[in-house]
Amino acid sequence: MKVGKRLKSTVCSTNVVVVRAADVTLSCGGAPVVEELAGEPSGELATGLDGGTQLGKRYVHEPSGLEVMCVQAGTGSLSVDGVVLEVKAAKSLPASD
Amino acid sequence: MSIIMLLTMAVELDGDRVAVTAGEEHLTYRDLLERSRALGAELSEQGAENVALLDLNTAAFPIALFGAAAAGVPLAPLNYRLADDRLSEAVARLSPVALFQGPGVSNQVAVGPADTLLPTGALLAAATAGPATADQGAVDDMADPESPAVLLFTSGTTGTPKIAVLRHRHLFSYVTSTVEFGHAGPEEAIMVSVPNYHIAGISSVLGSVFAGRRIVQLPSFSPEAWVETAARERITHAMVVPTMLGRILDVLEERGEKLPALRHLSYGGGRMPVPVVERAVGDLPHVDFVNAYGLTETSSTVTILGPEDHREAMASLDPAVRARLGSVGRPVPSIELEVRDHDGRVLGAGEVGEVFVRGEQVAGEYTSHKAVADDGWYATRDQGHLDADGFLFLRGRADDIIVRGGENISPEEVEDVLASHPAVAAAAVVGVPDLEWGERVEAVIVLEPGAADPSAELTAWVRERLRSTRVPSAVHVRPQLPFNETGKLLRRVVREELAKGGTSS
Numbered sequence: 181m182k183v184g185k186r187l188k189s190t191v192c193s194t195n196v197v198v199v200r201a202a203d204v205t206l207s208c209g210g211a212p213v214v215e216e217l218a219g220e221p222s223g224e225l226a227t228g229l230d231g232g233t234q235l236g237k238r239y240v241h242e243p244s245g246l247e248v249m250c251v252q253a254g255t256g257s258l259s260v261d262g263v264v265l266e267v268k269a270a271k272s273l274p275a276s277d
Numbered sequence: 278m279s280i281i282m283l284l285t286m287a288v289e290l291d292g293d294r295v296a297v298t299a300g301e302e303h304l305t306y307r308d309l310l311e312r313s314r315a316l317g318a319e320l321s322e323q324g325a326e327n328v329a330l331l332d333l334n335t336a337a338f339p340i341a342l343f344g345a346a347a348a349g350v351p352l353a354p355l356n357y358r359l360a361d362d363r364l365s366e367a368v369a370r371l372s373p374v375a376l377f378q379g380p381g382v383s384n385q386v387a388v389g390p391a392d393t394l395l396p397t398g399a400l401l402a403a404a405t406a407g408p409a410t411a412d413q414g415a416v417d418d419m420a421d422p423e424s425p426a427v428l429l430f431t432s433g434t435t436g437t438p439k440i441a442v443l444r445h446r447h448l449f450s451y452v453t454s455t456v457e458f459g460h461a462g463p464e465e466a467i468m469v470s471v472p473n474y475h476i477a478g479i480s481s482v483l484g485s486v487f488a489g490r491r492i493v494q495l496p497s498f499s500p501e502a503w504v505e506t507a508a509r510e511r512i513t514h515a516m517v518v519p520t521m522l523g524r525i526l527d528v529l530e531e532r533g534e535k536l537p538a539l540r541h542l543s544y545g546g547g548r549m550p551v552p553v554v555e556r557a558v559g560d561l562p563h564v565d566f567v568n569a570y571g572l573t574e575t576s577s578t579v580t581i582l583g584p585e586d587h588r589e590a591m592a593s594l595d596p597a598v599r600a601r602l603g604s605v606g607r608p609v610p611s612i613e614l615e616v617r618d619h620d621g622r623v624l625g626a627g628e629v630g631e632v633f634v635r636g637e638q639v640a641g642e643y644t645s646h647k648a649v650a651d652d653g654w655y656a657t658r659d660q661g662h663l664d665a666d667g668f669l670f671l672r673g674r675a676d677d678i679i680v681r682g683g684e685n686i687s688p689e690e691v692e693d694v695l696a697s698h699p700a701v702a703a704a705a706v707v708g709v710p711d712l713e714w715g716e717r718v719e720a721v722i723v724l725e726p727g728a729a730d731p732s733a734e735l736t737a738w739v740r741e742r743l744r745s746t747r748v749p750s751a752v753h754v755r756p757q758l759p760f761n762e763t764g765k766l767l768r769r770v771v772r773e774e775l776a777k778g779g780t781s782s
Contacts, residue, residue, distance in 0.1 A: 184278030184422030184446060197278055199453075235289055236458025249453060251286055270457040271610050275467070276543050276569035276578040277477040277484065277516050 181206070186251065187213040191223040194233045194254030202244035208233070209256025221254075229264065231257040239265040279420035279445045281346045283452055283487045284310050290459045290489060298466070298510065299336040299494040306486070312340045312405060317347025319403045323393065325375035327428065329353045329368060330397075330473065331386065332379030333496040337397040338473045339482050341377060342427075344400075346445070351425040353440075354474040356432075357382040367430055368392065370440065370644075381496060422446035427479060428644070429573050432761055440644040441573045451576035451638035452483050454611040461490035467514035470495040470503055470521065477516055477546055480577035490514065500524035504534055511538040516569075518546035520764035523553050526560055536561065543567035545578070547764040548671065548689065550696070551603045558591055570605035570671065572657060574648070576638040579614065580669050582606030597664065604668040612636040615654075616663055626665045629687070631675055632657045660687065677768045679708030679716050684746055686718060688768060691749065694742045695720055695735060700728035705758050706749065707772040719775050720749040723757055730754055 181187075181201045188195050189208035196206075196213070206213050210226025233239070235253040240246065241260045247268070248258065258265040284306065287296065292307035304312070320328060328345040330352060332338060338354070345352035353371055355364060365387040368376055373391035377400045378384070388394045420426075427443040467485050469492055471478040485492045493510045495502060503525055507515065517525065522544055529536070542557070542564050549568065558566060565584035571577040582604055590601040608614040615623050616630040624630045633654045641649030649655045660678060661671040672687040679686040688706040695704035703723040708716030724730065731738075732752045739748045753775070759767040 184449075186282075197282065236286060251282055252289060270460075271454075272457055272460075273455050273609060274543070274565065274567045274581060274583045275484065275488070275490075275514055275516075275541060276455070276545065276567055276581050277471075277480045277571070 185215060187215060187248070188217045189213055189221055189254055189256050190217060191221050191225055192254035192256040193221060193252055194250065194256055194258070195252035196233070196239070196248035196258065197251050198247075199238065199249050200245055200247035202241065202246035204241065204244045204246055204260045206241075206246065206248065207259045208254065210259070225256050229257040229259055230255060231264065233258060234267070237270075238268040240268045241265050278422040278449050279346055279418055280426050280448050280452075280483055281310075281313065281343050281418040281420070282449065283483055284313065284343055285418040286458065287486050287489055294463070294489065295491050296486060297336055297339055297492045297494065299334075300496075302336050304336060304339075309339060309343065309486075312401075313343035314347050315405070316340055316344030316400060316403055320344065320348035320350060320375060323375055325350060325373050325393070327351055327353055327371040327374040329355055329371055329374050329376040330379075331355045331357050331364070331376065331382055331384060332397055332473070333357070333381040334469055334473055334478065334494040335379055335381070335397065335496060336494065337377065337379060337400055338478075338494070339486075339492065341397075341400060342479065342482060346420060346426055349420050349424060351428045351442075353428040353430070354472075354479070356430065356472070356474045357384055359384075361385050361387075367438070371428070420445050422449070429474065429476060429479075431573065431643075432765075441640065442642045442644060443573075443576055443640050447576045447638050447640045448480070448483060450611070450636075451480065451578075452487050454638070455578065455609055456484045456487045458487055459489045461485075461488040464511070465489075465513045466491040466493050466510055467516075468493045468495055468503070468506055468510065468512045469516070470498045471516060471518060471546070472497075475546070476571070476573040476577050477518075481516055500528045504528045504532065504536070507536050507539060508534060512536070513538055514541045514543075515539070516543045516545070518764040519544065519549045519553070520547075520760055522549065522557060526553070526556055529560060535563075537563070539564050541565045541567065541584075543569055545569035545571065545605075548673075548766070554587075554602050555591070558587065568605055570669065574639070574641045574655065575612075575634060575636075575657075576640060578609060579612045579634050579636070579638075580606045580608050582668070586668075600670075601664075601668050604664070604670045606669065607667050608634075608669075611638065614669065616661060624662070626663055629660060629662045629672055629685075632659045632661050632669070632671070674768075677707070679706070679718055681708065681711075681716050681718060681746055682714045686747055691718065691720065691739065691743065691747050694739050694747075695722060695749075695752075698731055698735060698738050700725055700731040701735075702726075703758050705766055705768055705771045707768050707775060709772070709775045717750045718747060719751045719753070721753045721755050721758065721771050721775070723755060
């Protein structure tokens, strides 16, 4: 896992980009995400990991410091060790340029 | 991680929304992505290592910016106000380069055998030919985050200009940490009037794409065109540099135009006189004002004085709070900021030193060398201090500080006092080589229209208000002061002129 990498869900259309890397396994819809996906996503979302991802939101895993940004939304939830990642509150800054 | 990802996300959100308006032309986010990818494909085939653009603010700029990124090469927007020989030198440093020149600029630039020079018309035509789809865009919007996205020539009035390097990760971090994705309403439109070879012209385009805010390109700035475009396009957001704002207010007052759609005006890129800010707030009471401080080397903004800060300062009777109208605000959350002395000691509130910043958006890098320390801190060369609440006040460039008999004197401090005299419209203060003191303080002033020369009484005027070491030993009257086109006072030019001597006062 490297900062700047695009990671893809194997079970839904979710794509994230790594903002802060950590040595953990990130899953989406219960299945580990991959860098290269051959063909279309397939398979079932795991129960409880089907809350979906929102385009443009940041997701964090507090214990490891992992932070990713959703660059394509999907129906699966992001998780590490079965724990669903939380949406990081957006900092609303006034436009400066 | 690439700046194109900002665009593919905007397409994902709503590809049919208008992204860019340039004159009669409108591009949706999907159009912009398709054209950028088509240009990228053509540039890759061509094998240029850099793309350069010499153009007013037109639709070509965002296409060239994202198109270069699609080809994995950086875009270098060039300053069309430079003399032709200097532009030719700049182009030579980018070779092999694909240079695109817009119809609105008349420069005659020489290119080498490995380079191409094409009109932006060719860029736009090439970019419409491609059969690319947004779906394809989503899968190849990656670039090496380490690869350069933008090259910007510094203005350096003496010596060879440096070329600042901004990598994809710097710009991506800057935009995604300061802008909330897709939060702009469908009615929002930002006018970009800062030239595209200025960092704010670039970050404005990137940030607006990510926000989903329509970009209206103002080809080149005049206060009349700015006001007319703002009214016609129902502009809600705009960013201006100091020299623009006063002239815009003149036109607004003259025409009785209130710009009811305008709600957000940010300013930066140089020191804004407090009276101009006060006048702007008075003329446009429905508008939120934002003062931003940033540098090319930091991917733009590092501190912000927000709308609420402006309102508090305007309403306050506490001089310390009121003074914040002259501050550049507090660091954005993704930036660490320190003020340090010569020995690197971190200074406390009220102590003047050099401003240092650290954060993922900080590039601090040139093609010639890296200027960021190993621990990530970047020395801005700007002098300033923080107040007790963490608001930053700038006191000019470290290079402009006058050292008189071992004492450091900030030119702004003296300039502010001179400019507060009713007969003085503007002032520049510099150090002139002096056998006794090392440097002595001298001033150049511009008179208010019709005012009598107040030079004789200015010494007493300054002495009453500042320490005697600050009193200029000579005051020269000039018809105008040298500013660069983005409103920065060129003290270096004043200093060189006065150091040569033989100047009349």
